[in-house]
Amino acid sequence: MSDTLLFVNAAQTVTCAGPPRARRGGEMADAAVRSGIGVAVQGAEIVAVEPDDVLRARFPDAREVDCDRGLLAPGFVDSHTHTVFGAARFAEHELRATGVPYLEIARRGGGIHSSVRDLRSRSDDELFALAGPRLARLAAGGVTTVEIKSGYGLTVHDELRTLRVIRRLADAGPCHIVATCLAAHEVPLEYRDVPGGREAWLDAIVHELYPQVARDRLAAFADVFCEPGVFGVEEARRVLEGARPHGMRPKLHADELHDGGGAALGAELGAVSADHLAAISAGGVAALAASETVATLLPATMLFLGTGRHAPARRLIEAGAAVALASDFNPGTSPLQSFPLVLTLGVSELRLSAAEAWIAGTVNGAAALGLAGVTGQLVPGFRADLAVHAVDDYRALPYWFGERLCVGSWAAGRACHAPR
Numbered sequence: 165m166s167d168t169l170l171f172v173n174a175a176q177t178v179t180c181a182g183p184p185r186a187r188r189g190g191e192m193a194d195a196a197v198r199s200g201i202g203v204a205v206q207g208a209e210i211v212a213v214e215p216d217d218v219l220r221a222r223f224p225d226a227r228e229v230d231c232d233r234g235l236l237a238p239g240f241v242d243s244h245t246h247t248v249f250g251a252a253r254f255a256e257h258e259l260r261a262t263g264v265p266y267l268e269i270a271r272r273g274g275g276i277h278s279s280v281r282d283l284r285s286r287s288d289d290e291l292f293a294l295a296g297p298r299l300a301r302l303a304a305g306g307v308t309t310v311e312i313k314s315g316y317g318l319t320v321h322d323e324l325r326t327l328r329v330i331r332r333l334a335d336a337g338p339c340h341i342v343a344t345c346l347a348a349h350e351v352p353l354e355y356r357d358v359p360g361g362r363e364a365w366l367d368a369i370v371h372e373l374y375p376q377v378a379r380d381r382l383a384a385f386a387d388v389f390c391e392p393g394v395f396g397v398e399e400a401r402r403v404l405e406g407a408r409p410h411g412m413r414p415k416l417h418a419d420e421l422h423d424g425g426g427a428a429l430g431a432e433l434g435a436v437s438a439d440h441l442a443a444i445s446a447g448g449v450a451a452l453a454a455s456e457t458v459a460t461l462l463p464a465t466m467l468f469l470g471t472g473r474h475a476p477a478r479r480l481i482e483a484g485a486a487v488a489l490a491s492d493f494n495p496g497t498s499p500l501q502s503f504p505l506v507l508t509l510g511v512s513e514l515r516l517s518a519a520e521a522w523i524a525g526t527v528n529g530a531a532a533l534g535l536a537g538v539t540g541q542l543v544p545g546f547r548a549d550l551a552v553h554a555v556d557d558y559r560a561l562p563y564w565f566g567e568r569l570c571v572g573s574w575a576a577g578r579a580c581h582a583p584r
């Protein structure tokens with residue numbers, strides 16, 4: 165019995181083939197879509213991308229996955245999620261709709277603080293059990309790599325607990341999980357009105373939490389919510405520079421609702437990504453374009469918040485930046501578990517071409533996790549992270565929005581979402 169798996173009979177194959185790094189500016193326009201091309205997988209790795217008849221001749225004993233004239237594509241890389249949380253937050257959705265702004269809801273102890281109270285009250289087993297089906301739903305949309313942030317614990321103990329739940333999810337597979345420590349998501353309420361409280365929480369993150377995260381290798385990245393009213397640029401700098409000696413690379417939530425200089429800070433610090441950017445300044449656009457930092461845009465959040473505006477994706481691409489798309493899946497501002505819908509928003513709201521949206525959700529999502537040489541492309545030597553969608557043209561996936569069109573996804577050659 166051969167352990168080779170052939171993905172054949174695809175109408176189109178989105179290979180995203182190209183250099184193993186973030187695609188910038190005009191490079192994003194080409195998703196290297198081909199016809200009559202299949203993929204051979206051995207174990208966890210792609211070993212050949214050739215016409216079907218060539219693959220069959222080369223691997224005569226292989227098992228076949230019939231793509232049924234659908235679309236064969238790289239698994240999506242969802243490079244920004246907050247998948248480990250307790251309850252949903254329906255009430256807030258309605259409050260915002262009736263005119264109460266997000267930061268005001270947070271100031272009243274709602275918003276993120278309700279998720280913090282909730283997470284602290286739950287056991288590790290409960291959090292693990294809640295997250296599993298969410299990952300399965302992401303996989304059912306073609307996602308094979310998911311970044312998950314902590315940030316609803318906001319004590320050293322509960323941040324570590326969250327990161328250990330993320331570790332359990334990673335060990336359980338089959339989706340690849342990347343962990344990010346977002347202890348600097350907000351100032352915990354118990355520190356808020358105490359003199360020196362903000363500094364005390366930042367001290368706890370840098371001096372107590374980070375060494376323990378590093379000791380148990382619980383996170384690849386450190387993140388901070390850099391936004392006027394949350395953490396300022398100098399506080400964000402402290403959090404991210406404090407993480408570096410512990411082996412965590414910087415990422416930021418930056419300039420989501422107001423320009424606070426977060427994107428420029430990300431570029432200056434060599435952050436792997438700066439995320440949100442709906443209120444980025446012209447200086448921030450220029451700084452990202454001149455840097456290696458991926459501009460990760462989260463259009464579902466802006467849609468769900470009903471802000472009526474979006475990050476300037478076209479300006480970023482035209483300036484030469486690398487743009488990624490992610491779901492920002494979280495209970496407050498983006499309860500979205502369908503990555504293809506993120507592509508739709510990329511095209512309809514951010515004005516990306518379909519090819520740019522594909523690159524943003526695959527190659528550039530991988531780059532936003534430091535994985536551009538590992539996943540996001542269908543080329544030999546890359547990890548066998550693939551999905552099959554029941555459409556015959558790569559432009560049709562963002563077009564038929566709201567449909568469940570993914571019929572199978574595989575991470576490192578293992579099924580994440582079973583073909584029908």
Ligand SMILES: [Zn+2]
Pocket residue numbers: 244245246417492
């Ligand atoms: Zn986020």
